Every structure is written in C-alpha cells, then in structure tokens.
Amino acid sequence: MLRSDPFRPRKLVVSLAATLLLSGCGLFGHEKPPIDLSTQQPDVLYNHGIDSIHDKSYSQAITQFEAIQQFYPYSPYTANAQLMEGYAYYKRDEFPDAISQLDRFLQLHPTSPDAAYAYYLRALCYYEQIADIQRDQQGTVQAMAALQEVVARFPNTDYARDAALKIDLCRDHLAGKEMLIGRYYERQHFYEAAVNRYQRVVQDYQTTNHVAEALQRLVEVYLKLGLVDQARKTASVLAYNYPGSIWYSYAYDQLRRTHSLQPGDQMPAPAKGGLISRTWNSVF
Structure with a gap:
C-alpha cells in the first residue's frame, strides 16, 4: 500500500542566540552538556522539533513537542506541538499513539484552521493499519469511517478528494x-x-x-x-x-x-x- 506523507509544518524563525543556546559548548569543541528542556523557550523547542522531523529523528521530535505541552501548556506553540507530535508518531508507525494525540488535539481545538489536516492525518493512521484480506477487516471498516468523516466535514478540499479515493480502495478491500x-x-x-x-x-x-x-x-x-x-x-x-x-x-x-x-x-x-x-x- 502506497504510504501517504502529509507533512505540512509551520517553521518559525529562530534567532541566532536561541540556536547557540541549544548548541551549548559544542561550538568550542567541548562535550555537549545534557539540555534541560524545561529551561528552553517554546519557540526554540518547536522549531527544533520541526528540524528533528526533517532529520527523521522522530523520537527526538516527540520529546521536544511533549516538552512544550508539559512546560508551556498555554503557549501559542502548544497546539501546533500537539499536532506535530501526532505526525511524528505517524512517521514512526506508532498509529495508536498518533490517533490518541490527534484526538486530543481535535478535542482541545475543534475550530482550529488545522482541524482538516488533523482529521485527514487521523484517517491515514487507520488506513495504514488495513490488514491483508486473509485477516479480520475491522481496521478497514474503521479506516473507511474516518475517511468518510473527512469527506463529510471538509468537502471540496484536497483532503476530501484524496480521502474519497482511499474510500474506494477500502470498499474494494x-x-x-x-x-x-x-x-x-x-x-x-x-x-x-x-x-x-x-x-x-x-x-x-x-x-x-x-x-x-x-x-x-x-x-x-x-x-x-x-x-x-x-x-x-x-x-x-x-x-x-x-x-x-x-x-x-x-x-x-x-x-x-x-x-x-x-x-x-x-x-x-x-x-x-x-x-x-x-x-x-x-x-x-
């Protein structure tokens, strides 16, 4: 099954001072000390989380996004961190964790401009778990329901059009x-x-x-x-x-x-x- 990759992070500008803060003493040839994430600003954590995703260091990205949610629950970066943590779990094929994280994002931010993306990514998590026809097809039923929700909530979008194609594949399955x-x-x-x-x-x-x-x-x-x-x-x-x-x-x-x-x-x-x-x- 062809794997979809709906990556659309919003990269924010990080100042040179913030970059140096994370790099620590490594610039001077000394060993990097452990970084206390609780002391880092949410914008720095978020942008380094995005960098970690670009580097395919998804576990590190999850840690950074979780730190934002833990230490800065009311930060303007928190909602994006929740969403991108779901994406990082998706890339690690940890689909139940991704779905849980995306459900949390949608419960807390139902009117977010990124809600369509979150619903679509959630549907992909179910879709990627579809089993061979030799096995139980409850996962296919769940995937089709999640995809149909995308079509119903966000018609006339690229997400809905792709979901409709995948619904046909589910039906065929x-x-x-x-x-x-x-x-x-x-x-x-x-x-x-x-x-x-x-x-x-x-x-x-x-x-x-x-x-x-x-x-x-x-x-x-x-x-x-x-x-x-x-x-x-x-x-x-x-x-x-x-x-x-x-x-x-x-x-x-x-x-x-x-x-x-x-x-x-x-x-x-x-x-x-x-x-x-x-x-x-x-x-x-």
Whole structure:
C-alpha cells in the first residue's frame, strides 16, 4: 500500500542566540552538556522539533513537542506541538499513539484552521493499519469511517478528494474479503452461504472490481443448486454490464456446457468463447 506523507509544518524563525543556546559548548569543541528542556523557550523547542522531523529523528521530535505541552501548556506553540507530535508518531508507525494525540488535539481545538489536516492525518493512521484480506477487516471498516468523516466535514478540499479515493480502495478491500469467504464456502459446498457473500458484493460494493466475478460465481452456484432460471438471469446481468470480461466468458461457457442456454436469452456469445474450455481448469 502506497504510504501517504502529509507533512505540512509551520517553521518559525529562530534567532541566532536561541540556536547557540541549544548548541551549548559544542561550538568550542567541548562535550555537549545534557539540555534541560524545561529551561528552553517554546519557540526554540518547536522549531527544533520541526528540524528533528526533517532529520527523521522522530523520537527526538516527540520529546521536544511533549516538552512544550508539559512546560508551556498555554503557549501559542502548544497546539501546533500537539499536532506535530501526532505526525511524528505517524512517521514512526506508532498509529495508536498518533490517533490518541490527534484526538486530543481535535478535542482541545475543534475550530482550529488545522482541524482538516488533523482529521485527514487521523484517517491515514487507520488506513495504514488495513490488514491483508486473509485477516479480520475491522481496521478497514474503521479506516473507511474516518475517511468518510473527512469527506463529510471538509468537502471540496484536497483532503476530501484524496480521502474519497482511499474510500474506494477500502470498499474494494472489503469486497475482496467477501469474495474470499464466498469462494471458501463454495469449495466446502456451503452454497447458500456462498450465495449470500456473492450477493453482498453485487449489492453493497457495486463500484468495486469484484462485481463481475461475483456475478459469475452466482451463475456457477445457481447451476450447482439446480436454479437454472436464476443462473440465466444473473448471466444476463453480467452480459449487459461486463460483456467483454473474462467472467462473462466463464459464465456463458458454464451455461452452454450444462445446456442451460435458451433461444430467448439475451446473451451474445463471447468473442473468445473458444478459448474458455482450455483455460477453465487453470483458473479454478
């Protein structure tokens, strides 16, 4: 999965004196003494936290942002420190901590100009945790809900547009899980359970890439159950919506081989129907 990186810190100017304060005696060749963060000004801590992020020293950035929140809770830098700490956790793949920090920021600053960014970053934290379709998909459901919140709260923004694309990917992922379970049930001859899974893909995930296969699988299972009329009707839907797909070729070949085609059926023969019998066993 392609990793998003929505980094947009606001770097503030640090004076030369402040820079020298953090560098300590290192300029004169002596060993740096430990820095007492409680004695540093919030602007210095914040800007060095941003520098740490640029250097990919995310743990150090978290320490500096936390120091602002601990020692300067009413500083004008505190809100940004909370937000950027969430980003630093995100970059460390510590997604639960990032979500917790972002939730805190949104609770304390619900009307912040950076709220859209915080909601989007929070949604990405869920999105990055989506598991393979072999595993439980509760994380995908959470990610889709968080992404939908971004779209609902901040329409017509770049965040909403990217979230909408990721929602489609989530739907495709969930549909893939339904297909995986449906194929398993079909192999175990639990045909009614398989039909329920395939129908759910057709009804609930119509914009995904799995619908054509789900329709073909329904044709296959209906034929196994002796429901020939249902199989023909489903194949007609497949022919109308996906006439050039290999899944329609498979469905047509199944109907032909089981002598289920009738003269009145509105189903044209696939363009490459002659190739189906040679590839069927390798695919299934």
